[in-house]
Amino acid sequence: GAVVSQHPSRVICKSGTSVKIECRSLDFQATTMFWYRQFPKQSLMLMATSNEGSKATYEQGVEKDKFLINHASLTLSTLTVTSAHPEDSSFYICSASRSSYEQYFGPGTRLTVT
Amino acid sequence: GEDVEQSLFLSVREGDSSVINCTYTDSSSTYLYWYKQEPGAGLQLLTYIFSNMDMKQDQRLTVLLNKKDKHLSLRIADTQTGDSAIYFCAEIRGGGADGLTFGKGTHLIIQP
Numbered sequence: 001g002a003v004v005s006q007h008p009s010r011v012i013c014k015s016g017t018s019v020k021i022e023c024r025s026l027d028f029q030a031t032t033m034f035w036y037r038q039f040p041k042q043s044l045m046l047m048a049t050s051n052e053g054s055k056a057t058y059e060q061g062v063e064k065d066k067f068l069i070n071h072a073s074l075t076l077s078t079l080t081v082t083s084a085h086p087e088d089s090s091f092y093i094c095s096a097s098r099s100s101y102e103q104y105f106g107p108g109t110r111l112t113v114t
Numbered sequence: 115g116e117d118v119e120q121s122l123f124l125s126v127r128e129g130d131s132s133v134i135n136c137t138y139t140d141s142s143s144t145y146l147y148w149y150k151q152e153p154g155a156g157l158q159l160l161t162y163i164f165s166n167m168d169m170k171q172d173q174r175l176t177v178l179l180n181k182k183d184k185h186l187s188l189r190i191a192d193t194q195t196g197d198s199a200i201y202f203c204a205e206i207r208g209g210g211a212d213g214l215t216f217g218k219g220t221h222l223i224i225q226p
Contacts, residue, residue, distance in 0.1 A: 046213035107156035
């Protein structure tokens with residue numbers, strides 16, 4: 001149990017376009033999901049916390065208008081990178097909280113902006 | 115300084131034990147975690163420990179927590195080639211509503 005999927009696994013887009021990444025908890029309900037970003041050979045940095053039915057909470061320095069988060073159901077959260085630029089190229093990973101202390105991570109999405 | 119610190123590399127011989135160390139700064143951490151990341155993949159939760167525990171063992175994995183020194187370690191017994199990965203230490207300060215704070219990760223290299 002506790003499987004989290006992400007789609008797509010890889011995406012290449014042109015500068016100025018928008019990209020949507022989906023995060024799903026497959027076998028449990030997650031009232032809270034998290035979005036992280038990982039640069040090459042770096043650690044994961046928390047971008048935002050997504051709560052079902054309410055607005056996301058963004059970490060300091062993360063532009064909420066650029067990284068739109070929607071948590072439409074207890075099993076789905078989406079991250080939309082709007083007007084993507086090459087500096088947005090990164091590995092985006094979501095996690096879903098199954099309990100107060102367990103977070104399970106998706107396999108990640110590699111975004112390349114050309 | 116960083117909230118969670120780890121050394122970047124650890125090299126061990128196959129069959130030996132690996133000990134990966136982590137230090138953290140926030141005494142209000144409630145849970146501490148070890149995650150494993152293989153190349154190009156997401157994070158796999160290996161184990162976690164509650165802050166009021168000293169030790170947790172799960173098959174080949176042993177976690178030791180020294181809360182006084184804010185030091186966490188992960189011991190992998192009988193290290194195998196499949197253990198080669200990056201190991202991240204992480205902490206959470208509250209409950210399920212909080213994201214995790216990660217260390218930079220320790221790259222475990224297995225020598226034949």
